[in-house]
Amino acid sequence: MSFHRLGFGTYRLTDPEACERAVKTALDVGYRHVDTAELYENEAHVGRAIAESDVPREDVFLATKVWRDRLSYDDFLESARERVDELGVDSVDLLYVHWPLDTYDPEETLAALAAAVDEGLTEHVGLSNFTPTLLEDAVSRLDAPLFAHQVEMHPLLQQEELVARAQAEDYWLVAYAPLARTEVSDVPEIRAVAEKHDATPAQVSLAWLLSKENVAAIPRSGTPAHIRENYGALDLELDAEDVDRIDDVDREERVVDFSGAPWA
Ligand SMILES: NC(=O)c1ccc[n+]([C@@H]2O[C@H](COP(=O)([O-])OP(=O)(O)OC[C@H]3O[C@@H](n4cnc5c(N)ncnc54)[C@H](OP(=O)(O)O)[C@@H]3O)[C@@H](O)[C@H]2O)c1
Numbered sequence: 114m115s116f117h118r119l120g121f122g123t124y125r126l127t128d129p130e131a132c133e134r135a136v137k138t139a140l141d142v143g144y145r146h147v148d149t150a151e152l153y154e155n156e157a158h159v160g161r162a163i164a165e166s167d168v169p170r171e172d173v174f175l176a177t178k179v180w181r182d183r184l185s186y187d188d189f190l191e192s193a194r195e196r197v198d199e200l201g202v203d204s205v206d207l208l209y210v211h212w213p214l215d216t217y218d219p220e221e222t223l224a225a226l227a228a229a230v231d232e233g234l235t236e237h238v239g240l241s242n243f244t245p246t247l248l249e250d251a252v253s254r255l256d257a258p259l260f261a262h263q264v265e266m267h268p269l270l271q272q273e274e275l276v277a278r279a280q281a282e283d284y285w286l287v288a289y290a291p292l293a294r295t296e297v298s299d300v301p302e303i304r305a306v307a308e309k310h311d312a313t314p315a316q317v318s319l320a321w322l323l324s325k326e327n328v329a330a331i332p333r334s335g336t337p338a339h340i341r342e343n344y345g346a347l348d349l350e351l352d353a354e355d356v357d358r359i360d361d362v363d364r365e366e367r368v369v370d371f372s373g374a375p376w377a
């Protein structure tokens with residue numbers, strides 16, 4: 114299955130019906146990349162929505178993640194098998210290590226990640242929430258090509274170093290919380306660019322992300338109008354002046370942060 118740069122996030126979509134409805138709407142609208150995780154406790158709903166939709170399974174790029182308490186070799190593979198079972202699929206397209214924390218052990222976890230490919234549980238492997246130092250170490254040990262690194266990224270947290278690294282090494286930098294959980298709507302530069310294009314701040318944030326080579330984005334929404342609106346970002350072409358204006362927003366504001374985070 115080919116990768117799609119504008120994916121659909123499913124964090125907090127825990128109610129079975131609401132989650133199924135949202136994923137089905139997303140597939141109807143045109144999204145072909147769905148992001149879930151062991152943590153989200155919604156893989157069964159996501160899997161059901163895909164199975165019941167008119168879009169064939171092979172047309173959907175499906176990504177999930179193993180939680181940070183199951184990263185020893187055996188636990189990781191057991192969790193990977195569970196992910197596939199929960200989703201009700203033969204295999205996933207991308208399997209991430211969700212956080213390099215708690216039971217993360219570079220040797221064991223990364224060996225298990227590569228073994229998940231050999232076992233046919235996933236086509237590709239990814240890492241999430243790694244710092245440049247942890248990433249470098251992981252890539253040097255990983256026995257499979259790194260397909261994606263998923264991190265928080267939006268105009269308020271531009272992740273220049275990680276973007277440059279993804280471009281140089283040619284893997285996807287997948288931007289999570291690409292709307293900074295709606296905070297992008299209050300940024301004056303984004304509002305100005307949105308007004309200029311008769312677009313919305315959410316669309317501008319997503320179009321700005323997609324203007325960067327090797328960057329993908331996975332906005333989440335349970336609201337059909339927002340699901341459609343966000344997909345419309347694919348039709349919004351920012352010019353160099355718009356991109357520069359947003360590049361110049363010099364704020365470092367994370368929405369996902371806690372003491373003990375890898376960067377803390
Ligand atoms: N790897 C990780 O550690 C990690 C961490 C966080 C997130 N993620 C992934 O990234 C995905 C996206 O991140 P996120 O869910 O944290 O944040 P987000 O996508 O930045 O923001 C989601 C919030 O924005 C609202 N929203 C969406 N579209 C909108 C629009 N067009 N206008 C106004 N409001 C809008 C949603 O409300 P409505 O539902 O009402 O639209 C929701 O409250 C997650 O779902 C998950 O798949 C991964």
